[in-house]
Amino acid sequence: MQLTRTFIYDAPAGQVLAMLRYPGFWDRVARATGATSSSTQVTEAGETIEVVTEQDQKVVGVPAFAKKFVGETTRAIIRQTWRGDAADYVIDTPGSPISITGSATVAESGRSTVVTYDLDVRCGVPIVGKKLEALVCDLTGKGLDTEHEVGADWLAGNV
Template sequence: MDISSRADFSADPVTTFAMLTDEKFLAQVCEASGATDYEVSATGDSTHSSKTLPAPDTAAKFTGPTLTVVEDTVWGPAGPDGARTGQLTMTVPGQPVSMKGTVQLSAAGSGSVLQLTGDLKVAIPLLGKKLEQSAAPAVMSGFKTQQQVGETWLAQ
C-alpha cells in the first residue's frame, strides 16, 4: 500500500536535519507516540529507533497487546541549500509488516518540508490488504507526531 505524508517545519533544512538526527529529539518523538519502552541512536547521517507501542485494536488479535516498531533512516549528502534525501525502513519484529520508503527534506518558504513516500506491506494472505489499510493511519499519525514534537523543539 502506498503511503504519503508531509511534515512542515519552521526552520531551514540544515537546522531541521540537525533536529531529525538528534537522539534527544528522537526520544521525545517516542515518548509523544505513547511508547512504553524505546531505544534511539543517531550516528552521523543515520538514525535508529525501536519503540514498543500499544497495538491498534484491529491488529491486537494478531500481535497481542503491544508491538515493537523499528525505524532506520539513512540520509544522503546535503545539497547546497541543505536539502537531503534519505531511505527509511520500518519493520515490526515477529510480524509480517514492513515499509520501505524515501524521505525528502527540502526548503519551503521560510522553513522546510519533510515528505515521506513509501510502500507498506503486510504479508498475510487474504488479510494483508485490509491490515495495510488499518495500519496506514498509524504510520501517518507517527509522522504527524514527529512534526508536532519538532515544532515545539524548534521553538525552544
C-alpha cells in the same frame, strides 16, 4: 499501499536535518506517541548518517483480527539512512507480517522547510492483508503527524 505525508516547518533545512538526526528529538517523539520504551542510536560514516530508533508500543484501538497478528505490544525498529537531505526509511516490526520501506526528504522552500515521507506498506497475509495495510497506514500516519507536532514545538524552542 502508499503512505505519503508532507510537513512544513518554519525553520531552515539545516536545523530540521539536525533535529531529525538528534537522539533527544526521537526520545521526545516516543513519549508523545506513548511508547513504553525507546532508544535511538546515531552513527556517522563519511557522508552517511544512520539514525536507528527502537521502541515498544502497546497495541490499542485496533480490531481483534489485527491483534492476533501483532499481539498486545509491538516493537518497531525505525532505520533512517541519511545521505545529504534524503534518507532511505525502513520500519521493521519483528514477528509481524508488515514491512514498511520508503524515503524521507528535506527541502528548503523560502523561509520554511518541507519534509516529505513517501512510504510503501506491505503485508504478507492472504485475505486480510489489505485491511492490515490500511490499518498500519493509518497508525503510521498518526505517528508521523505526532512527530511533526513535536518537531514544530522543538524548532520553536518549546523543548
